[in-house]
Amino acid sequence: MLNARHTFRACWAAALLATPLLASAQSSWPPVPALSAHRGASALKPELTQAAFEQAIQDGADILELDVVLTKDSVLLVRHENALAALNADGSPQLATTNVAQLPQFADRKTTKTVDGTSLTGWFAEDFTWPELQTLRATERLAQLRPANAALDGQLPLMNLQQVADMLKAHNTSAARPVGLFIEIKQAAHAKAAGLDMVKTLHDFLQHNGWNRADAPVLVKSFEVQVLKDLRAQSPVRIFQLLSNKEGPPDLAAQGVTYAHMASPQGMAEIQQYAQGVSMLRHLAADMEKGQWVRASAAARAAKDKGLSVHIWTLRPENQFLPNPYKNGSDPAQRGKALEEAKALLATGADGLIADDPGAIRAAFAR
Known part of the structure; x- marks a missing residue:
């Protein structure tokens, strides 16, 4: 190995x-x-x-x-x-930066995938079109640390x-x-x-x-x-x-x-x-x-x-x-x-x- x-x-x-060195951008x-x-x-x-x-x-x-x-x-x-929401093995939230898990119309999109070597069960961006994603709303990742952010859950596209x-x-x-x-x-x-x-x-x-x-x-x-x-x-x-x-x-x-x-x-x-x-x-x-x-x-x-x-x-x-x-x-x-x-x-x-x-x-x- x-x-x-x-x-x-x-x-x-x-x-x-084998390729030439890149010139630094002047900006x-x-x-x-x-x-x-x-x-x-x-x-x-x-x-x-x-x-x-x-x-x-x-x-x-x-x-x-x-x-x-x-x-x-x-x-x-x-x-x-790409995980819009993910669940632990017991069904509790592991990750949620959108409200997709609460939307019954997308319940059938829940699936299990291996992403970068990690198995995740949840909802993934590549399974949704942009028009569908426009119906979702953001949720706060660090809700306990940032309650003022969490108060905006479900409001921001x-x-x-x-x-x-x-x-x-x-x-x-x-x-x-x-x-x-x-x-x-x-x-x-x-x-x-x-x-x-x-x-x-x-x-x-x-x-x-x-x-x-x-x-x-x-x-x-x-x-x-x-x-x-x-x-x-x-x-x-x-x-x-x-x-x-x-x-x-x-x-x-x-x-x-x-x-x-x-x-x-x-x-x-x-x-x-x-x-x-x-x-x-x-x-x-x-x-x-x-x-x-x-x-x-x-x-x-x-x-x-x-x-x-x-x-x-x-x-x-x-x-x-x-x-x-x-x-x-x-x-x-x-x-x-x-x-x-x-x-x-x-x-x-x-x-x-x-x-x-x-x-x-x-x-x-x-x-």
Whole structure:
């Protein structure tokens, strides 16, 4: 297994190195460092809804970060995962970001699938058309921590990517501060196995909006690798490889590729062949001393050495998500010292932060 893994890595690296290095895009957007609103201002409004995106723009975000999956009729649906709702073995809710489980007309769409190696029973975007999905409403993912968001359950419609693009274009027409998109591609290999082409659909979206260029107000990322390489072959849009501190890209799991390898100097050299940046988990991008962020990690330094931008995810304002020195009290839902954490991470040299409440950390950005 080890030899096969090393052989795959060598072949992958050789194939990448056979292509010329990508030139860095020259663009005034995004600013450095950039403030991205994670699924919109998701700490204040239900994630990935128009209300969350509008709040993020109002609160000073430079970028709206969002996720896309494909519907049955190849519409780019703005949802964090293709599971619209999922159930535990006893029938209790495991995950619900829509009210689909409560709608009797869709009871027969419940099914069990394996997605990125995990078996899930629930309702999936690729089994619905966009007109059907327009009848659903969003629900809050973190209801106990964010009861004000949960109070809006059942009220806010889902969005597709074109609707978000139209909203941004309307804003940018009259705004002095342009806002762009950080599009995260989700479950592309799963969609491809179902006969859906994420790369073509996204390429068509970029082309339709005049954004199929390196200086467009758009960044594209994924935890998967092949979808980014395939997109690179068709588009000069700026690409970021997502990296976590465990496991590896789901589309390359069978080949044994790990994020640990990808975060190494060799891995960053490979990423450099198809991407302009990396988006890394806080604990991968920065080192800690006594619970506080103090310096760029070896992975972040390796990325910078290869000319890659580094954007860090995900900053959340509640105590539950903060390291101990940045907490206020012991209540998980209480807000901690989010601004202090943001300042510490920016001091490591990060090119961008991705946060659930951009307004709470806006003061860390000197502009």
